Amino acid sequence: MAVNRKSIANAVSGSGIRTGQQYLEGLRDDREIWTGGKKIDDVTAEPGMGRGAETLAKFLDKQHSTEFQDSVTYVADDNHRCAMAFKAPKSVEDVKARGVAYYEWAKWSNGMFGRTPDYKNASLMAFASAPDFLSQGTKGPGGAVMAQSMVNFYDYVRTNDKVLTHTLVNPAINHAQAAAGKYSGKVALQVVKETNEGIVVNGARLLATLGPLADEIEVFPSTVLKGSDENIPFAFAFAIPIATPGLKLICRDTYDHGKSNFDAPLSSRYEEMDAVVIFENIFVPWERVFMYGQPELCNQAFNATNAVVHMAHHP
């Protein structure tokens, strides 16, 4: 399927790699993040969380340094300088260049900040490079539209250097039920309404690593769904901003207890945080929906797009 790169002027709205300061400013929005029973005002200033954001901000600044820029970024066809993990590999050299960039990012944290943005960027690149797979969609606006939406979203994230998290797993209230490939209609995230403009989703998902410190959340196919009609409401892939009204992230306890870099060299720097994600009747417009209503297609998504290969390339 041919995707239309010219129709996405609005999606290519950014100017490529961001600075750490731009990233931190972007986190100071209306996001609803909870920790220890209280709602956080500003994640960048929150004890136990803000220092992780500062670390990631410093990594983003490194994309601009002459020492690292050529190894961790590339100039895309639209002339934006973008993070290397967005580059769709067309040759052995491209694959090697991606590996060099991953290794560089990992070195900055001594391998201790697992969810650097290059991980999710790699998955997004793979999905956006597989329009033929996504165009098999037959529900909602149809596969061709959803495949184009995926490319538009990729271009938006790439050119705005957005930081992504993802949530893939339905909460299991009964392990026998989960083992049988079924999910609880009471707690698991599901589509509760479809309109001409999009879908309304309600329920919970586990477990967004970096969620409180990300810009956008990918809500992609869950662990294998039984290909039956009862699982149709649980089958989808979409993405929304973390600051979407009705989206709540409930954090685990922090490992950063405010100690100095000397006393706590790892937890004072590399607390990336994880959170349970609650969706309260959230409207998702079709332009942010990439797969819909087809459990068996959803089950193939990570393999058929090679997203799983590219995510595993990330150290």
Ligand SMILES: Cc1cc2nc3c(=O)[nH]c(=O)nc-3n(C[C@H](O)[C@H](O)[C@H](O)COP(=O)(O)OP(=O)(O)OC[C@H]3O[C@@H](n4cnc5c(N)ncnc54)[C@H](O)[C@@H]3O)c2cc1C
């Ligand atoms: C580093 C890391 C990062 C991750 N990041 C993400 C991410 O970004 N997005 C995402 O979607 N997923 C992510 N995951 C996966 C996600 O965390 C898990 O899929 C999710 O937590 C599973 O939830 P669960 O409730 O099914 O199981 P668990 O969270 O494992 O909970 C099971 C609980 O049962 C307890 N238990 C086990 N056996 C017994 C027993 N016999 N008796 C009593 N209690 C028992 C365990 O102690 C545990 O507390 C990540 C996982 C890891 C390790």
